[in-house]
Amino acid sequence: MVIKYLIEKEFKQIARNKFLPRLIAIYPIVIIMVLPWAANLEIKNINLCVVDNNHSQYSRQLIHKVVSSGYFRLADVSSSYDEGIKSVEKGRSDIILEIPANFERDLIKEGNARLLISVNSVNGTKGMLGSAYMSYIVSDFSDDIKDRWVEPQHVTNINPKVKIVAQSRFNPHLDYKVFMIPALMVILLTVFCGFLPALNIVIEKEKGTIEQINVTPVSKFSFIIAKLIPHWIIGFFVLSICLALAALAYGLVPNGHLSTIYLLALLYVLIVSGFGQVLSNHSATMQQAMFVMFFFMMIMILLSGLFTPIHSMPHWAQTITIFNPLKYFVQIMRSVYLKGSGLADLGTQILALSIFAVFFNTWAILSYRKKSQ
Structure with missing residues (x-):
């Protein structure tokens, strides 16, 4: 009591x-x-600065794919890499994607092309995830181009393609x-x-x-x-x-x-x-x-x-x-x-x-x- x-x-x-x-x-x-x-540790709306020195159909497709992914926001379009760096220093951009002038030519003639991805890593998590997102999108863009170039009759058992489908357990x-x-x-x-x-x-x-x-x-x-x-x-x-x-x-x-x-x-x-x-x-x-x-x-x-x-x-x-x-x-x-x-x-x-x-x-x-x- x-x-x-x-x-x-x-x-x-x-x-x-x-x-x-x-x-x-x-x-x-x-x-x-x-x-x-x-x-929320998922990084979205990363400010992107694009330096497009090629101005071709393929470069525009790549930029569209990056922006439409939902992870990047086109914050600046610069005419040179130095201008892009200034955009990062002023806090307008977090990552720079530079497309070289010979991007489309190298892609068509040689089958590969180079890109420059420059990331502001003052925020280590944002820099690491931003570069990872960008690398994945570019890789996916490359696979899309290969699928369009390879004709069905040229696909044989000697050149197989493995498709990976990821399934996340408990939090799909x-x-x-x-x-x-x-x-x-x-x-x-x-x-x-x-x-x-x-x-x-x-x-x-x-x-x-x-x-x-x-x-x-x-x-x-x-x-x-x-x-x-x-x-x-x-x-x-x-x-x-x-x-x-x-x-x-x-x-x-x-x-x-x-x-x-x-x-x-x-x-x-x-x-x-x-x-x-x-x-x-x-x-x-x-x-x-x-x-x-x-x-x-x-x-x-x-x-x-x-x-x-x-x-x-x-x-x-x-x-x-x-x-x-x-x-x-x-x-x-x-x-x-x-x-x-x-x-x-x-x-x-x-x-x-x-x-x-x-x-x-x-x-x-x-x-x-x-x-x-």
Whole structure:
């Protein structure tokens, strides 16, 4: 019965806060509806500068193919390469495509021709992907020309042609939003169930209301549980909003069972709320708790595989990710959503999260010092 009244007190405190209920309602909507469009590693609308020294039918076809691909936007047409460089230096262009004067002649007489692709690599990702897109388009243009030149009667078994058809599993349309939205749900759970508990006890320390709890016979376990349960409920409410928005706005529904998501979300919520409670126990002021939580949140997000694959990280960074609970739940959400994975397929992640849950919640209870001032 004591826990019941403590939980009621926590909900009343949340309701009295003018900002927090609005944050709980609006923040998930903003993250799910806006961030998937912004946090997209697919590079499009790359500013292209064309230096066409040939002005032939083939050069015009190549330029049209590049621009119509959707990855490039014709930003400048220069008469020389030096002018194209100036366009890049002024920030109008990101990549230069120079077509030499003998492009069509070499293509017809010799069967091959050279092009110059010059890329601004100040932004390494944009430069690398831009050159890769351009190389693929030029290669595809070359294949189209060969198909037009080779007459059907000249095609024999001695000169076979292999056609490669790529099929992408789990995300067939290579839509980056499908990859990001399940991971963003994890971030929201972390914020509401980890960040808010981290501020909970500290706020009471600053207001002095915790002294009233310290002189009561309430046990440490009851006090901690009463602090965490409201945030667990908020976390599941936020998760339900995210699931509904993903289905309504993007048509994205999990291939696995919703029960798997909610069951493992409960396990993950235990971890982040326990971790937040540990930080709150060891912080003297709200400012200190916020800075420490922000420090750990940044590291956990960057080493979770949210934006970059973990196997692409250096070995020392991959070793650190072993101790990052955020990584395991991101893997779970993406696996359930995209692959339809069940509990039997997620044994490694479940074991790791179980260990984290026991560790952080035990630490939260033991580190809380119940004493009168």
